[in-house]
Amino acid sequence: MESASLKGRAITFALxxxxxxxxxxxxxxxxxxxxxxxxxxxxxxAIVCAVFSWAAAERAIGTTAGALDSAIERIAEAARxxxxxxxxxxxxxVVPHLAQAMDGLFQQVAANLDxxxxxxxxxxxxxxxxRTHFRRVAxxxxxxxxxxxxxxxxxxxxxxxxxxxxxxxxxxGDVLLGMVANRLRAVADSVTAGGGIGKPLIGRLAGxxxxxxxxKLDDANQAARIARGVLYALTEAFDLAGADVExxxxxxxxxxxxxxxxxxxxxxxxxxxxxHAKAGGRGRAEHFSDELAAQLxxxxxxxxxxxxxxxxxxxxxxxxxxxxxxDGRIVAAEALLRWHHPSEGIxxxxxxxxxxxxxxxxxxxxxxxxxxxxxxxxxxxDAGIEQRLAINISQxxxxxxxxxxxxxxxMHAAGAPARxxxxxxxxTLAMHCSNDVIEAIAAxxxxxxxxxxxxxxxxxxxxxxxxxxxxxxxxxDASLIEHIASRAEARQIAQSMIGLIHGLGCEAVAEGxxxxxxxQILRIIGCDVVQGFALAAPMAEDTLIAWSRSGDQxxxxxxx
Numbered sequence: 001m002e003s004a005s006l007k008g009r010a011i012t013f014a015l016x017x018x019x020x021x022x023x024x025x026x027x028x029x030x031x032x033x034x035x036x037x038x039x040x041x042x043x044x045x046a047i048v049c050a051v052f053s054w055a056a057a058e059r060a061i062g063t064t065a066g067a068l069d070s071a072i073e074r075i076a077e078a079a080r081x082x083x084x085x086x087x088x089x090x091x092x093x094v095v096p097h098l099a100q101a102m103d104g105l106f107q108q109v110a111a112n113l114d115x116x117x118x119x120x121x122x123x124x125x126x127x128x129x130x131r132t133h134f135r136r137v138a139x140x141x142x143x144x145x146x147x148x149x150x151x152x153x154x155x156x157x158x159x160x161x162x163x164x165x166x167x168x169x170x171x172x173g174d175v176l177l178g179m180v181a182n183r184l185r186a187v188a189d190s191v192t193a194g195g196g197i198g199k200p201l202i203g204r205l206a207g208x209x210x211x212x213x214x215x216k217l218d219d220a221n222q223a224a225r226i227a228r229g230v231l232y233a234l235t236e237a238f239d240l241a242g243a244d245v246e247x248x249x250x251x252x253x254x255x256x257x258x259x260x261x262x263x264x265x266x267x268x269x270x271x272x273x274x275x276h277a278k279a280g281g282r283g284r285a286e287h288f289s290d291e292l293a294a295q296l297x298x299x300x301x302x303x304x305x306x307x308x309x310x311x312x313x314x315x316x317x318x319x320x321x322x323x324x325x326x327d328g329r330i331v332a333a334e335a336l337l338r339w340h341h342p343s344e345g346i347x348x349x350x351x352x353x354x355x356x357x358x359x360x361x362x363x364x365x366x367x368x369x370x371x372x373x374x375x376x377x378x379x380x381x382d383a384g385i386e387q388r389l390a391i392n393i394s395q396x397x398x399x400x401x402x403x404x405x406x407x408x409x410x411m412h413a414a415g416a417p418a419r420x421x422x423x424x425x426x427x428t429l430a431m432h433c434s435n436d437v438i439e440a441i442a443a444x445x446x447x448x449x450x451x452x453x454x455x456x457x458x459x460x461x462x463x464x465x466x467x468x469x470x471x472x473x474x475x476x477d478a479s480l481i482e483h484i485a486s487r488a489e490a491r492q493i494a495q496s497m498i499g500l501i502h503g504l505g506c507e508a509v510a511e512g513x514x515x516x517x518x519x520q521i522l523r524i525i526g527c528d529v530v531q532g533f534a535l536a537a538p539m540a541e542d543t544l545i546a547w548s549r550s551g552d553q554x555x556x557x558x559x560x
Contacts, residue, residue, distance in 0.1 A: 078106055127181070134203030138201055145256070148257070153254045154226065159249055159278075175240060183236075220255050227285035230249065251285035251286070252271060255287075268296065302352060303355060314342070316340060317337060317373070317376070319541060319544045320336060322535075325528060330548045332422055334391075362397070373421070387420070388450055390452065392454065401436040419449070423452065428458070450472045455477045457477045463504070474509065480510075494522070507528045511530075511532060519534055
């Protein structure tokens with residue numbers, strides 16, 4: 001470093017100047033011959049020149065060179081991460097502009113690093129620790145706690161935040177999230193003001209999910225009191241753009257060490273308790289319990305069993321026919337999923353589809369159903385069977401237009417005519433599907449597929465929205481059919497809905513027909529097609545084909 005310093009270069013310059021003078025003096029006095037005497041005489045002016053050069057360098061360059069060397073060393077320290085030490089004072093005296101530039105540079109770099117750190121570790125909307133930062137700090141705090149100390153983790157999910165985003169916009173939603181964070185801070189300050197309770201770690205995990213970790217509690221009852229304080233704070237109306245907005249929250253509570261000692265265990269427990277609170281009516285706090293622990297175990301085992309079912313081909317389809325009330329023809333059949341569980345026997349979709357949705361396994365199951373339906377339709381077409389085959393579309397599938405494009409590809413690959421395919425989408429899902437999904441559905445409909453709204457009468461649908469959707473049939477939910485044989489108001493409601501369906505240019509279908517009387521009344525009030533156990537139970541493909549060809553359908557159901 002010293003040999004390459006500016007001061008070293010100044011010394012080298014002085015020596016070089018002296019050497020040049022020495023050579024010139026030797027040449028000037030040698031008169032054609034070089035002798036020791038000439039060299040001795042030449043040495044004197046060379047030394048004088050070198051000394052004067054060094055003196056000049058010392059005054060003109062030496063001080064600056066030393067300051068620059070200090071500046072270089074300081075920059076090297078900054079490169080190693082030291083942005084806080086001051087710039088050496090000699091740099092400020094000799095080269096003040098350089099000192100100012102270095103100070104500004106170090107401050108800017110430090111500010112940029114702080115900004116990057118904040119973006120990486122803190123949520124920009126609420127200024128709370130984000131998921132990564134919360135996990136890191138919480139794991140450290142839990143690992144450092146003495147064995148028997150009590151801690152509480154609160155998992156907080158806002159109840160009606162999505163409605164605010166949908167109606168008032170995401171910018172207003174962000175403002176609301178910031179207000180929620182401030183109220184959580186206020187609750188934390190109030191419960192820790194009297195001492196005895198350690199300052200909590202508050203984080204925003206994602207969306208409208210927040211967490212609070214209290215690392216020091218005297219007993220488990222304090223967690224319940226804290227949760228009640230949080231519920232009270234979040235139940236109070238928020239002033240958003242001059243409007244009072246109420247959202248509320250559902251809270252899950254997990255305790256250390258009763259429900260685990262690691263953050264992973266506590267998060268799983270608090271999350272399960274939060275979902276239990278939502279299922280119980282929202283706006284409440286629930287502790288994790290042995291019952292919930294058993295449910296978690298069952299859910300985990302169900303996920304394992306579902307993965308095995310996909311890998312080992314344990315799923316199958318059964319078919320329930322749909323009959324036209326005008327002439328008794330079988331016009332379609334709904335494909336229904338069944339699971340041949342190796343130890344529990346036949347399992348109905350209600351026992352496993354929700355878990356399949358939660359884990360994403362519904363995508364793989366849906367792809368199997370699509371391929372199986374395409375192959376079945378091809379077999380029916382080859383056999384001259386002109387009955388449509390209907391399949392239900394799940395929430396996860398409806399969220400992605402790619403599902404419908406893959407279904408269309410599967411139909412083409414199997415050589416299955418689209419005129420024999422029917423897609424059933426629940427009323428609630430149909431009201432919220434994206435334009436991309438609608439376009440993908442419309443492409444299948446253009447190929448000849450039939451589109452049906454399922455479970456009509458159970459959601460909050462808009463007639464204007466229904467008119468814009470590419471649909472052909474609407475199925476009345478079984479709850480609307482249940483009492484039409486015994487209650488006049490039920491018949492009036494069903495008849496009104498059938499009139500509305502016809503007004504939309506669609507075919508009216510009633511599902512869940514349990515008695516012949518229901519079928520007869522539906523025929524009288526104008527329903528087009530019925531489906532239910534009064535006609536036939538779900539059956540295997542071969543049984544359905546033989547049954548539909550045998551003419552054994554219930555004549556009473558068709559009677560006029």
